[in-house]
Amino acid sequence: MNGRIVWLFHLLCFTGAALQMTGPSTYKARVGSIAHIPCTFTAHKLPADPKYFAVIWNLEGKHILSYDNIVTSTDPRYSLDKDRALNGSAHLTISNTFPSDGGIYTCSVIDSPVRREKEIRVKISGAALQMTGPFTYEARVGSIAHIPCTFKADKLPANPKYFAIFWYLKGKHILSYDNTVIPTDPRYSLDKDRALNGNASLTISNPSVSDGGLYTCSVNYSSFLMKRKISMTLSARPLLSMLGSVQRNRENTLTCMANRYFPNDINVTWYKDGKVLKNQSMGEPLQYDNGTYQVNSTAKITPSDDDRNKTFSCRIQHVSLQEPLQEDFQLSYEGTNNQEFQSESSSHVVIIIGIVIAVVLIIGIIAAVILCRQKRKRKGQAFGVCPLLQCPSSTDESIV
Template sequence: MYVIVYRMCIFHTNVHCFSSSHSGAALIITGPSTHRAVLGSDTQIPCKFTADKLPVDPKFFAVIWYYAKKNILSYDNTVMTNDPRYSINKHQALNGIADLIISNISISDGGVYTCSVIDSPVRREQDVTVSIQAIPNITITNKVITKNESVLCSVISGFYPVDIDIKWLRDGKILDKVFVEKPQRDPDGTYSVRSSVTITPTEEDRERIFSCRVQHESLTAPLQEDFQLVYGGKDTSYFKKYK
C-alpha cells in the first residue's frame, strides 16, 4: 500500500509549500479597524489574529502590510521594507500579533492600512484607518493692559486636525468679545491659530485669574493656560510679536 502526500505551493514574497494536512482554516483577524496615533510618537498599528495553533508554522506563514493599497512591508521569514521607520516583531507575529510598528509617525502617515495575514492556504485581510493627532500648545502673547479697553492675546499652535474650540475666561466665567483668526497650516503639517479677547479692566481684575481654554479631539480634557493681568504697561499692538 502506498501513501501519497500531496504538496501544493503558493507564490508570495517567496514560494510557500504546504501539505494537504495543513488547512489554516481557523485563521481569523481580530484586531480593531481604527487606530489613533500622536504626532512624533512610535506607534503600533494593530493586527491580531487567531489560528489553529500558535505559534504558527513559519513555513506556511506570511504577513503583508499595505498603505493606500501599496505594499510597504512584507514578513516571510525575513522582513522586507523600503522605509526604515516600518518594522514588525517577528516573534510576536508568529504568536498572533502582526502589528505594524511605525517610528516617528507624521501627519502624512494618516490613512487606510491593510493587514494581510497568510497561513497557507488561507489568507485574511483587514483594513485599519489610522488618524494622526497633535496636541495643541497655548502661549499667552499679551497680558499687559492699560486703564482703557485692552486686548489679551494668545497663539495656539502645533495641533492637528484643524477643528479647535477656544474660550477666554475670567475666574472661570466665559468672556465674550473673543476673536479667532483662521487657522494656518505650518510646515510640519500641524495648525496654529491666534485668538484675542477685548476687556475693560477694573481694579478687581488685579486679583482675578484669566484663562485661555482650548478643546481639541487630541485632548482627554480641556487644555487651559491661567495668568494674571499686568497693569500699567505700555499699550501693545495686537500680536505685534507674531507679525
C-alpha cells in the same frame, strides 16, 4: 361518526404531505468563507403565509437562529433570507466561517400545524486561520504607533516556510515579511517572533499626520490568505501660549496661541473669573508643512482698578485632550496711574530672562580674564588689552 374520523384522518394526511424537507444532508465549507447551509422544502402552497410560518436553526441542539415574522440570531454572522424562506429555501448563511462552526445543524420548518426537521452535517476545512483585533486605531503624532493585526491558527508558532505577512497603506505596499522583514520606510517595523505567534502588528516610529488612513494587514498561512482593514486616525495635542502686555485705562489685546495641533477642529475661548469675555475672536488657522495647525484667539480688554486681581483664562478644547487645556493669570497693579499691568506668566518670563542675562555676563567676565592672562604670558606684559576690564598683575596667583 366514523365518516368524520375518516375525514379528519385524510385532512391530516393531506396536510402532512404538503410539507416535505428536501436537499442534501451534508455540507462543506472553508475557513473564512461564506457558508450557505442548505435547508429546502416543498409545501402545498408557496409562498407560505407568514402568519403560520416559522424557521428554527440549532447547532448541536443549541438554538442559534429563528424566523417568526422577524429574524433573530445569537451571532451577527448568522442570517436568513425571509423572502426565500417563504418560498421554500430556508438556508442558514454564516459569514467568515470558523473551524468551530463545524457540526450537526438542525433546520426546523413550521407551516402550522405541521413541523418538519432535517439534520445537516457541516464540515469546515482549510487552514484554521482567523483574523482578530479592532478595526480602528488612534495614535498621537510623534509617538510610537502599533497598528493591531492579530490572528488565530490551528498551530502556533506558525511554520515560517508556509507563512508570510504583507502590510498596505491606502492600497500601496509598505512592508512584507517572508522570512525577512522588508519595509519601504525605516520607520516601519514588525516583530518576527510575535508575528509567528499570532501578532502581526505594524509598528510606526514617530508617526506624522500623513501616516493616517486605511491600512490592510494580509496574513498568508499554509496557502490560506486572510486580510483585515484597520483605519488609523492621528491627533496632536495643542501647545498653549499667551502673548501681549496689559496697561491700565487703555484698550489692550490679549493673544492666546494654540500651536502644533491636529486635526483642525479646535475651540479657543477667553474667560474672566470663569465668565466668557465678550470682545474676543478667532483668527484663521495656519497649516505647517507637517500637517499640524496653529491658530490665535484674541480678546480686547480695558482694565481698570476694578480688574485688579481678576483671573483671566485661555481655554482650549480639542479631540486630543481628555480635559480642556487652560492657563490662568491675574492682573496686578502697583504705583501710580498708567503703569503697566503684568500677568503672572509675563513676570515669570522677565525673571527667566534676567537670570539668563546674569549667567551670560558672568561667563563673559571669566572668559575675558582668562584671555587677558593668556595674552600677558605670551607678550610678557603686566596688563592685557581688554577695554572694559584690567588684567590681574603677575603676582596675583588667585586667578587661574
